[in-house]
Amino acid sequence: METLHDKRVLITGGGSGIGADMALGFAEAGARVTIVGRRQEALERVAGQHDNIDVQVADVTDEAAMLSLFDTLGEVDVVIANAGAADSAPLERTDLAHWQRMLDVNLTGVYLTLREGLKHLRPGGRLLAVASTAGLKGYAYVGAYCAAKHGVVGLVRALAQETAARGITVNALCPGFTETPLLEASIDTIVDKTGRTTEQVREHFTRTNPSGRLVQPADVTATALWLCGPGSDAITGQAISISGGEI
Numbered sequence: 001m002e003t004l005h006d007k008r009v010l011i012t013g014g015g016s017g018i019g020a021d022m023a024l025g026f027a028e029a030g031a032r033v034t035i036v037g038r039r040q041e042a043l044e045r046v047a048g049q050h051d052n053i054d055v056q057v058a059d060v061t062d063e064a065a066m067l068s069l070f071d072t073l074g075e076v077d078v079v080i081a082n083a084g085a086a087d088s089a090p091l092e093r094t095d096l097a098h099w100q101r102m103l104d105v106n107l108t109g110v111y112l113t114l115r116e117g118l119k120h121l122r123p124g125g126r127l128l129a130v131a132s133t134a135g136l137k138g139y140a141y142v143g144a145y146c147a148a149k150h151g152v153v154g155l156v157r158a159l160a161q162e163t164a165a166r167g168i169t170v171n172a173l174c175p176g177f178t179e180t181p182l183l184e185a186s187i188d189t190i191v192d193k194t195g196r197t198t199e200q201v202r203e204h205f206t207r208t209n210p211s212g213r214l215v216q217p218a219d220v221t222a223t224a225l226w227l228c229g230p231g232s233d234a235i236t237g238q239a240i241s242i243s244g245g246e247i
Helices: 017-028 040-047 063-073 096-119 143-166 181-194 198-207 217-227
Strands: 008-012 032-037 053-057 076-081 121-130 169-175 239-242
Touching (some): 008 017, 017 032, 032 040, 040 053, 063 096, 121 143, 143 169, 143 239, 169 217, 181 198, 217 239
Parallel strands (some): 008 032, 076 121, 121 169, 169 239
8 A cells, every 4th residue: 555655765775684675665655765875786686676766876974975865866755864784892802993883884874864864854754763772772792883873862862852843753763683684794793703503693683582583674664664654743752662572
């Protein structure tokens, strides 16, 4: 059913995982979707699955690139800051380059996306940031990632206060461990470093979810569609955990 017919939607990090799933979900709902990322080939693979999806190549950490992107697109109805990355290390072995990389992609990229998106947002528009349960709690060995995602939640809550009187909503989606290429890469890294099997590591991540399964990208997409659809006007400044009850 087309609930977002002809709405203009921009999704960063749209070449895989949650971003790709959201692109297809919004396109199926009737929206005209632009997916953004650094890898043209990955973006084109997603866009090839639906006529309502087009592609723009840009790095969310590059201010000039984001200014150019939004100037090219013009007015939008929904902006979803989804691009992100995850690296792990004990804090005492987290060098400044690692720390800065996590902040650049996961926090500065969100800031630039929401800032420029807001300038081009039509009345009653929607801003979403894909954070993480790592923005709501701590996890060992991902201190830089947790710090960045906590920053995203704080940014969303502050921006919601600035925009509420204009009918614009701003919310954070906070998935738990989600079955995406990003998680698969994390599993491979843990296997390499610890000697545990892939099955053992997957079971570890699955056990964090009280419902006994990994979060699926479709779970996140469904929440995003709800927040951008009818009846969501009063939902703003929220960090919504999509985690099967993880606390």
